[in-house]
Amino acid sequence: MNVLVWRSLIRYPHRCMCTVTGSSSQVCHNNLYLQITMNVLVWRSLIRSPHRCMCTVTGSSSQVCHPLNYLDGQRVDPKCTQTFDLREPATGKSLRFVASSNEEDVDMAVRSARREFKAWKKFSGFERGNVLKKAANIIRMRSEELARTEVLDTGKPIYEARMDIAGCADTVDYYGGMAAGISGEFLQLSNGNFNYTMREPLGVVGGIGAWNYPFQMATWKSSPALACGNTFVFKPSPFTPLTAVMLGEIYKEAGLPDGCYNVIQGEGETGALLGNHPDVNKMTFTGSVPTGTKVMEACAKGIKHVGLELGGKSPCIIFNDSNLDNAVSGAMMANFFTQGQVCSNGTRVFVQNSIMGPFIAKIVERTKNMKIGNPNHEDTKVGATISEEQAMKVLAYVDIAKKEGASVLCGGERVVPEASLSGGYYMSPCILVNCEDHMTVVKDEIFGSVMSVLGFDTEQEVISRANDTEFGLAAGVFTNDLKRAHRVASELEAGSLYVNNYNVYPVGVPFGGYKKSGLGRENGPEALDLFTQVKSVYVEMGDVEAPF
Numbered sequence: 143m144n145v146l147v148w149r150s151l152i153r154y155p156h157r158c159m160c161t162v163t164g165s166s167s168q169v170c171h172n173n174l175y176l177q178i179t180m181n182v183l184v185w186r187s188l189i190r191s192p193h194r195c196m197c198t199v200t201g202s203s204s205q206v207c208h209p210l211n212y213l214d215g216q217r218v219d220p221k222c223t224q225t226f227d228l229r230e231p232a233t234g235k236s237l238r239f240v241a242s243s244n245e246e247d248v249d250m251a252v253r254s255a256r257r258e259f260k261a262w263k264k265f266s267g268f269e270r271g272n273v274l275k276k277a278a279n280i281i282r283m284r285s286e287e288l289a290r291t292e293v294l295d296t297g298k299p300i301y302e303a304r305m306d307i308a309g310c311a312d313t314v315d316y317y318g319g320m321a322a323g324i325s326g327e328f329l330q331l332s333n334g335n336f337n338y339t340m341r342e343p344l345g346v347v348g349g350i351g352a353w354n355y356p357f358q359m360a361t362w363k364s365s366p367a368l369a370c371g372n373t374f375v376f377k378p379s380p381f382t383p384l385t386a387v388m389l390g391e392i393y394k395e396a397g398l399p400d401g402c403y404n405v406i407q408g409e410g411e412t413g414a415l416l417g418n419h420p421d422v423n424k425m426t427f428t429g430s431v432p433t434g435t436k437v438m439e440a441c442a443k444g445i446k447h448v449g450l451e452l453g454g455k456s457p458c459i460i461f462n463d464s465n466l467d468n469a470v471s472g473a474m475m476a477n478f479f480t481q482g483q484v485c486s487n488g489t490r491v492f493v494q495n496s497i498m499g500p501f502i503a504k505i506v507e508r509t510k511n512m513k514i515g516n517p518n519h520e521d522t523k524v525g526a527t528i529s530e531e532q533a534m535k536v537l538a539y540v541d542i543a544k545k546e547g548a549s550v551l552c553g554g555e556r557v558v559p560e561a562s563l564s565g566g567y568y569m570s571p572c573i574l575v576n577c578e579d580h581m582t583v584v585k586d587e588i589f590g591s592v593m594s595v596l597g598f599d600t601e602q603e604v605i606s607r608a609n610d611t612e613f614g615l616a617a618g619v620f621t622n623d624l625k626r627a628h629r630v631a632s633e634l635e636a637g638s639l640y641v642n643n644y645n646v647y648p649v650g651v652p653f654g655g656y657k658k659s660g661l662g663r664e665n666g667p668e669a670l671d672l673f674t675q676v677k678s679v680y681v682e683m684g685d686v687e688a689p690f
C-alpha cells in the first residue's frame with residue numbers, strides 16, 4: 143500500500159516529513175492525525191516549523207508518526223518549541239526532530255502523577271501486581287516490534303534487542319509477582335501494647351535513563367516503583383526516546399490508570415527540571431558520574447530519596463586454572479555487547495601471565511570473526527555506535543592508548559559494513575595489549591568496544607590492582623578453584639560479581655554499584671525497599687502514664 147498523507151501545517155508548530163517503509167513504527171508521531179500502513183510518504187511543509195522530522199524507516203509495522211510525550215494515558219506533543227535531532231545510529235540519518243519538554247511540560251507530568259498517586263496507592267499489592275503481570279504478557283506479545291524499535295533507536299543488533307525485551311518482560315512479571323507480598327511487620331510489646339509497620343510508597347518517582355538499554359531502564363525503574371504504589375515520570379535519553387512511550391501504552395492496555403506512568407522527552411535541561419521539581423519524592427537515575435552528581439545535588443536540596451546507576455571500569459580476572467574457552471567467551475561478553483556501551487563491562491581484562499599467549503591467540507581470532515553489519519540482520523554481532531560523537535570519542539581513546547604505549551591486536555577502526563550504512567557509526571571491536579594500570583585507557587570509562595588486556599602473576603597482586611579504581615560496578619573471576627573463586631569474589635569491591643561468567647542479569651539478581659558507580663539496587667527484591675518508606679504505628683492498649 144502506498145498512502146500519501148498531506149496536510150498544510152501553516153498553523154501547526156509540529157511538522158514532519160518522513161518516508162516510512164518498514165518494520166518499525168515508533169519514529170515520527172504527531173497528535174493531529176496519521177494514516178500509515180506500509181510504504182508511506184508523509185509530507186509536511188517545513189517552512190515555519192520548529193519541529194521537523196525527516197525519516198526513512200524500513201520495516202513492516204504501522205505506527206510511525208506520534209507524539210513522544212506521554213501524559214495522562216495519551217501521547218501528547220509538549221508545549222515547548224525547542225527541539226533536538228533524533229538520528230538513527232545504523233544510518234546516521236535524521237529520523238525526526240523531537241520537542242524538548244520545558245518547565246510547564248514537566249510540571250504537567252508531575253501533577254498528573256501526583257493526582258493519580260492518591261488512587262493508585264490505595265490499590266492492594268495484589269491488584270497492582272495483576273496490572274504488571276498483564277503488562278509483562280503484552281510486552282511478550284509485542285516483543286518483535288519493541289525489539290525492532292530498540293534497534294532503530296540504539297543501533298544494537300537485533301539478537302541483542304530481543305534478549306533485552308525478553309528480560310524486560312520478566313522484570314515486569316517479577317515485580318508483578320512480588321507486589322502482593324509487600325507488607326510491614328508486627329512487634330508485640332509489654333502489657334498488650336504493640337507496634338506494627340507499614341511499607342508505604344514514596345509518592346511521585348522521577349526516572350532518568352541513558353541510551354544503551356532504553357526499554358530496560360524504563361521497565362527496571364518503573365515496574366518496582368509502580369508495584370510499591372508510587373506513580374512515575376520518566377525522561378528517556380534524547381538519543382533513544384521511542385520505546386519508553388510504547389511502555390506507557392502497554393501499561394494502559396494492562397489496566398494501569400492514566401497518569402500513573404508519564405513520559406517527558408528532553409535533554410539535560412528537562413532532566414534537571416524533573417530532578418528539581420518540588421513535588422517529586424524520589425529520583426532514580428542511570429547515566430554518567432558527572433550527571434549523577436548533579437541529580438544527587440538536586441535531591442539533596444529537596445531532601446529526596448535518590449537511586450543512582452552510574453559508570454564503571456570493571457575488572458575481569460582470568461586465572462591460569464580456568465577453562466580457557468569459557469574465559470575467552472566471558473571476556474568477550476564482558477566487552478562486546480551493545481558495541482561496548484555497557485556500564486558493567488569488564489574492560490580491564492587481567493590475565494595470569496602463564497596463559498597470556500594462548501588467551502590472546504584465541505580471543506583475537508574470535509573477535510575478528512564477529513560480524514559487523516546492519517543491526518537488523520540476524521547474523522550481525524556488532525551494530526552501530528550510538529552517535530558520531532561517541533564513535534569519535536572511542537576512536538580517540540584508541541589513539542591515546544597507542545601514544546601511551548599500548549599495542550592494537552585487532553580492531554579500533556571505523557568500518558563501513560555496506561554502502562547504505564556509510565552514514566552510520568560502526569567500529570571494529572578492539573583488543574589492546576601491553577597495557578599498564580596508569581594508562582588513560584585503563585583508567586577511564588570509554589563506553590565502547592575497547593578491551594585492555596593486562597598481565598598479572600599473583601592473586602593478591604591482581605586483587606589490589608582490580609580494586610584500584612574509583613568505580614565499583616561489577617567484576618568477574620574465572621577459575622576452577624572453588625575456594626579461590628569465593629575468596630577473590632569477597633575481596634573485590636564491586637556490587638555485581640560474576641564467577642565463571644560475565645554480564646548475565648537473570649531477573650531477581652540485584653544490580654548496582656559500590657563506590658562512584660552508584661547508590662541503591664535494581665532488578666532484585668532490594669528495589670522494593672528503595673521505593674517504599676516505613677511507617678511505624680505504636681498502639682497503646684492501657685492508660686497513659688504521664689510523668690507530669
Ligand SMILES: NC(=O)C1=CN([C@@H]2O[C@H](COP(=O)(O)OP(=O)(O)OC[C@H]3O[C@@H](n4cnc5c(N)ncnc54)[C@H](O)[C@@H]3O)[C@@H](O)[C@H]2O)C=CC1
Binds near residue numbers: 350379408411413452
Ligand atoms: N550503572 C548502570 O546501570 C548504567 C550506567 N550507565 C552509564 O551511563 C553513561 C552513558 O550514558 P549517557 O546517556 O551518556 O549519560 P549522561 O549522564 O550523559 O546522561 C544520562 C541522562 O541524564 C540526562 N541529563 C543530562 N544532564 C542532566 C542534568 N543536569 N540533570 C538531570 N538529567 C540530566 C540525559 O539527558 C540522559 O537522559 C555511562 O557512564 C554509563 O556507564 C549506563 C547504563 C547503565
